[in-house]
Amino acid sequence: EKLETLFIKEAIQSNMIELKGHRAVGGIRVSLYNGISVEEAKKLVNFMSTFQTNNS
Template sequence: MCGLVFEDLPEQGGLGEIEKNNKWKTDLLYNAIDENKGFYRCPVEKSVRSLMNVPFTLEKSELEAEFVKEAAKEKMVQLKGHRSVGGMKASIYNAMPLAGVEKLVAFMKDFQAKHA
């Protein structure tokens, strides 16, 4: 498995390019969470946020199950947060393309528009 990853690194432009892409994806998602007038919230202080796992909650926590269910209909799965923490968690590891994050952000905006 490691060999396959190491073979793929140069094809993606090397570690620097992967880091740049990951930062772009993370910024896109965190901005969608932070700039929505409180409908979505990130429980993690900005200075220590992860580039790979982005947790968030809804202002109206009773909508979280519906959010996960509706996202699954759009083939966005595994968004449910940890059972002891709640909320949602988007894992945007190296293999997650920018298009996947863009799809999630668009879904979040539509969901907010329907439930704000």
């Protein structure tokens, strides 16, 4: 739970929003159906990879 909170906080600092999962189940949710660019998807992948490296 603390790791999810940190992930969301750092994502927001990186201008990535709406990644928090549904309030009933929690977790992280990426809604790709909202039409993001390839560059935005790559930014998310890089962020997630860096986050994993820094927090594992």
